[in-house]
Amino acid sequence: MGKGKNVTSDTVAPTGRAPIARAILITGATGGIGAELAYHYAAPGRTLVLWGRNPQRLADIAARSTTRGAKVFTRQIDLRDGDAALAAFEEDDAAHALDLVILGAGLSDIQGPDDMTEDPGKVLGLALVNYATPIALATAAARGMIKRGGGQIALIGSVAGSYELPFAASYSSSKSGLAFFAKAAGLSWRQHGVFVTLIAPGFVDTPMSQRLEGPRPFLVSAKGAARRIARAIARKQRDYTFPWPFKVLEVLVRLVPGRLRERILLKLAVGQKDRA
Template structure:
């Protein structure tokens, strides 16, 4: 009897981390459902995964539009219910070159994609996984979730929201055989990281990040954060007195521009 294929859904697969994770999981016996905004890059990722032996289904839906998202989520049932869901789609904005503040419409789009969309997907799929008694949801947050950076307030808020949501969801789903893993990366080589204001210490390649993330997912770890020095430093910002933490943030070069 042939082995049952593993079904993995990855959003943000046209991005650096999402694409690297797709390639990391691509092998015979695996079917990947890949979603991404950049259709040209998504097609290239799909081709690379197929060359590694995986079956690939593209899901080029605009996740921010419920009219497209909800029917697609409704189709992910029964044999099409993923074993693993990695929610890696996300965008970033900043306060601008002159520190004038974030654009309110751009901020709303960011919060929708970075926070509301993964919550909506989880709310649709988690009960089905719970009924089946298996599955795993993976949320991509950021080390920026520990302490807000003045140059990217909406991004930090969205990632802090995902952190809290994933931690709460894990506790509720664990008794039902469904795993939840929170990923808090530092700087990973990507267009998003390049555009983010401020220094970028301990910059990792997307492939290195994907290896660490995959290993943590396999162990159903509650939290995967890296690199260790930056993860420890960001955690310290969360537990230090607020005034001292904000002083350190400015001292390290992440203060608002004037």
């Protein structure tokens, strides 16, 4: 477990009206979307707690966020270790009284064309990073927020969570599970002042989608994605799918008979560049 690290010594006093979210934790802050979210929220009066694995990216993103006036703490952590993540969260929550937690870390994998199944080891890692650890962290966050009178949690899912993708069974099911969790937990916690937002992006131009072979329709920039995500959080939306054609597709696909849907899904050919 990495220790929380303060990368700035000067606390910037809030000016004027208190910001809606004072202390924000972002997992996957070293990723394309996470970094842009950090820059979006970086402002005087805000504390950002940034989690990631890549130490250089963490330091760079923290430095840039600090220049925008935020007080920034970083934590290098691997979310495959759920117990360590929970312990780290308790530490950060006790130190900063987090009022917005964005769980954005994630990994994707696509079955190779010659493989009959995904790699079981990778499936386990993906399930931990995309589903098990985020739902445990969300629950820990909700506990603290309920005690303090409220807060917000955003989980970054995917439009892939709406489809049983045969070439990415672990990814699509992890995001589907996350969506179901967001719905169920959101229903429960809302009564106690904690609002959950499930974000379901289509293709966003980050290292994750850059590895895909083939077209990335309706591609959104990471900066554009961060802006949309922050807007959905500010509006306390229960779920938010973007860009909008994917929402339309989701509705249309429901009208397709099951057998035909399966045939279409089996015909989808998606590849991935590096298969590390």
